[in-house]
Amino acid sequence: MSAPLYTSRLSIPYSSKSTLNTLDIHTPTHAPLSPSYFLVYIHGGAFRDPLCTSLTLLPSLPSLFLNRHIGRIAALNYRLCPYPTHATCPSDPGDGARNARWPEAIEDVRDGIGWLKREENAGLGEGKWEWIVCGHSVGGTMAVMVGMDGMGAGEEEWERGVWGEEGGMDGLKGVVALEGIYDFTACRDAHLRVRDVYDGFTTGAFGAEEEGGWERGNVLGCRRRVRDGVEVVVVGHSREDELVEWEQGIRLIGVLEGERERVGRGEVVRFVEVEGTHERVVKDGVAVGKCVGVAIAVLIEKAKG
Secondary structure, three states: OOOOOOOEEEEEEEEOOOOEEEEEEEEEEOOOOOOEEEEEOOOOOOOOOOOHHHHHHHHHHHHHHHHOEEEEEEEEOOOOOOOOOOOOOOOOOHOOOOOOOOOOOHHHHHHHHHHHHOOOOOOOOOOOOOEEEOOOOOOOOHHHHHHHHHOOOOOOOOOOOEOOOOOOOOOOOEEEEEOOOHHHHHHOOOOHHHHHHHHHHHHHOOHHHHHHHHHOOOOOOOOEEEEEOOOOOEEEEEOOOOOHHHHHEEEEEHHHHHHHHHHHOOOOOEEEEEEOOOHHHOOOOOHHHHHHHHHHHHHHHHHOO
């Protein structure tokens, strides 16, 4: 019987805000190669699905740990928005874990990252906490938010704190987003037969569209830039995705490349085509490792100078 590739610690609290403020840590049984990176993963689930948790990363762990440059992986949970109509696990108005209002989800992600930096830096080397943030679906949305700086075109145009309070993102080297939503209005309009579903979860997360709430999630229109220190952004998308249209990934690549061209420098941008329907992309256990591998390959080349 072969030795396991990794060991896991599950449901570790990183905050006392709710029962969902937990994370899982997966550590390889082999010594990682240098340079090594801490991977932080954010699950999807339309900000509200109680069945979509940090455990959705489990099928991807074998392919991820075949990459010897991954030193450790943390998969985050975060507070969810209300979902009183869920078929098997409806939310309760009194449950603090499932009545989040924006920006509580992204603040939880930042809290989890801060906890990891304080508690899990041991063994990685002083000052060597270099990491990659990765997410699927709305987790991909939040991964891109984490990778962007704290200001837009100006205070009046983009309120500071709308993606959580700034700080603590030093050491971030790469951003990987799979099947993310970067323009929620366009995503809703591309799926008119189930428009009410998209209206429901987006309003539940950000507030009413007519009151400007949806703009809080508009990555494409926020005028922010990728933060200093990030060296690579990888956007993965499948043509088979039935829930998030192909154009979301293409448009994000266009915005990132346009900003890079405008300033004359910046991060490497890569688009990776993956296979499968929206959920199958993570359940098959291949796409996450593929996209993270592309990011790490770029970082290794850059580290060589």
